[in-house]
Amino acid sequence: MSKPDLRSDAGFLVEEPDLLPLALGCAILGTGGGGNPYLGMLRARELLRQGAQVRVIPxxxxxxxxxxxxxxxxxxxVVGVEKIKRGxxxxxxxxxxxxxxxxxxxxLISEEIGGSNxxxxxxxxxxxxxPVLDGDGMGRAFPEVQMTTFFVYGQECSPAAVADDKGNVVTFDPVDTMHRLEALARAVTVQMGGGAGMCTAPMSMGFIRRAALPGTVTQALSIGRAILDARRTHADVLDRLLLAADATLLFTGKVTGVTRELKGGFSVGSVQVQGDAEYNGSTADVAIQNExxxxxxxxxxxxxxxxLIMLVERETGEPITTELVKYGLSIAIIGMPAHALLxxxxxxxxxxxxxxxxPGIDFDAHRL
Known part of the structure; x- marks a missing residue:
């Protein structure tokens, strides 16, 4: 099939001023993961400056x-910060x-709207x-390949491919299950240095309408713009963020401990937080696996x-990704309900x- 002849008014062209708020919003929705959005923003910015045009379409x-x-x-x-992509x-x-x-x-569509992805x-x-579709397969970020609404609702497990910064491309076909695809792709990614680009099997637009989460690119833009506008006007950034994201404030305090290690291609660990005056004597703990x-x-x-569980700097609303969270940060922990498809x-x-x-945690007993 040839490329579609899109109407000039279909969606919107991505401009350079959109990239910073988009990166901020993606980092918020990334729940700590999805890759560092700043590096992704820089790559996209340079391509736009070279004359490329990208339209986000409904x-x-x-x-x-x-x-x-x-x-x-x-x-x-954490690998993505130290091992820069070829692009x-x-x-x-x-x-x-x-x-x-x-x-x-x-x-194209994002596997996950969160972070650099x-x-x-x-x-x-x-x-x-x-063009890029205004949507994704998670409404957030998740650490494993099969954790998309695409795979939940019937995307083919193969062919899929991963590519590294050295020019290597590995294609997986056939693959019997989505969990097998995750295991194979993860093992190859580890051999590629812990980071790679991945593309999964093509999906029809009819399937996308049933299985994808719509509007998440514009959602990320709106969240990022709210943060930047609050900073510019000296408004309470956290209040504006909560309103724009339809999020709930869960906890505020100071990071008192971080454990983090690279294990099986994932960044795993935990974050400990001591409550501030409002939560005097209380503590919070966050488990992480990339997110x-x-x-x-x-x-x-x-x-x-x-x-969704997000850590942000209390005064600026800056999202704190799991590879950058550190001792002493004054943070707010906010939450958002997942999309119904999840x-x-x-x-x-x-x-x-x-x-x-x-297995002992019942989602329905703790859902937002």
């Missing part, structure tokens, strides 16, 4: 038969799948001359996946507490 802009490719980075976020990893992975299937991409499709679209998974307050579960019984089997090793 789901209704494409026919059901159009082919959509989902892509993003795979690996531990075309996701593009090369996508081209490998196009060549394998003969299905030409009409648009919310910006990755924009950078890749700038290189490929394609924030579970929040305990005074030893009791308060929020857990798939609901809370069905079939979705919770893949992205609920038990999927992360917490």
């Amino acid at each position: 789901f209704e802009a494409l026919d059901d038969e159009a082919w959509v490719y989902a892509l993003g980075g795979i690996g531990a976020p 075309d990893e996701c593009l090369r992975a996508m081209r490998a799948i196009e060549a394998r299937t003969g299905k030409t991409a009409s648009a 919310g910006i990755e499709p924009i950078a890749t679209a700038a290189q490929a001359g394609l 924030n998974l579970v929040l305990w307050i005074d030893g009791a579960v308060r929020v857990c996946v798939p609901d 809370k069905t019984p079939e979705a919770l089997k893949i992205m609920g507490p038990a999927a992360f090793g917490y």
Whole structure:
């Protein structure tokens, strides 16, 4: 299928001033993970400055038969800070799948709107001359490949491909299950140095309408713009953030401890927080696996996946990713309810507490 002839008024062109608020919003929705958004923003900025144009389009802009490719980075976020991408990893992975299937991409979509992966499709679209759909497969970030609404609701497990900064591309086909794809892709990514670009099997636009979360690119933009406007006008940034994100304030205090290690291609550990005057004597603990998974307050579960748990600087609203959280930061912990597509019984089997090793936590008893 040829590339779609989009109306000039379909969606909006991404401009350079959009990138900072988009990065901020993606970092908020990333729940601590998804890759460092600042680096992704810089890559997208340079491509726009070189003359590339990228249009973000609504789901209704494409026919059901159009082919959509989902892509993003795979690996531990802490590696992404130290091991800078070449820049075309996701593009090369996508081209490998196009060549394998003969299905030409009409648009790209993010596997996850969170972190750098919310910006990755924009950078890749700038290189490929394609539009980006206003949506994604998580509404947040998750650490494992299969944890998307795409796979929950029927995306094919193969072909898929990963590409590294050295020019290597590995294609997986056939793959019997989505969990096997995660295991294979993760093992190859570790051998690639802990970070790579990934593209999964093409999806029809008709399927995207059923399985994807719409409007998450514009949601991230709105959140980021609210943060920047509050800073500029000296308004209470946290209040504006909570309003823009429709989020709940869960805890405020100072980070008193961080444990973090690279394990099996993931950054895993925990964060300890001592409550400030409002929470005098209380403590909070956050479990992480690339992203924030579970929040305990005074030893009791308060929020857990798939609901969103975000750490932000108290005064500036700056999102704190799991690779950058450190002792002494004054933070607020905020939460957002996950999209309905993430809370069905079939979705919770893949992205609920038990999927992360917490079988004793009942999501429905702690949902926002």
